Amino acid sequence: MKIDVRRAACALLVATTALTASCGYMLHPERRGAHSQRLDPFTVTLDCLLLLPGVIPGVVALIVDGVNDTWYFAPEEHVEETGGAGFAIEVGGQLRLRLETLAEDDAEVALRVEAPDGRTLGRTTQTVRADDPPAELTVRIAADVAPTDAVLVLAVNDVEQARWPVRITDVD
Secondary structure, three states: OOOOHHHHHHHHHHHHHHHHOOOHHHHOHHHOOOOOOOEOHHHHHHHHHOOOOOHHHHHHHHHHHHHHOOOEOOOOOOOEEOOOOOEEEEOOOEEEEEEOOOOOOOEEEEEEEEOOOOOEEEEEEEEEOOOOOOEEEEEEOOOOOOOEEEEEEEEEOOEEEEEEEEEEEOOO
16 A cells, blocks of 8 residues: 555645644634633633644644733633622612632732613722622612612733623612
């Protein structure tokens, strides 16, 4: 059985290129250099799966994505939408959020309630140091706010970390 070396080399080159194209560098060019401390598990899984056909494609994908930070969510993607009923806050009431863990560095943590039209209905900001005990943030809704659906936004150092649906209700 005679093997055509040129065809085999060409097939290997095409297969390696196709497999490497599944790494985050090719899938998410907008993430290059956008280190956000939060991994995209899909991209990391694809990189690790490239270890199955051969060590070299997997290692190349892991190195390329690691060096370029493309396996991390970009800051604009770094928002967690949560479904469900969310929270309810009465007009003139408040919502308290306790932060159990933070990054190693000092951080400015902001909690705000946004109306559907983008207006801020309530906001609080606090600088939290890494060695402080758990922080507690309280956001208050003014008494003159009309009942509406809104969004509770948690941001750390001006980067949104999470968003939850909130219902502003009348006082019963």
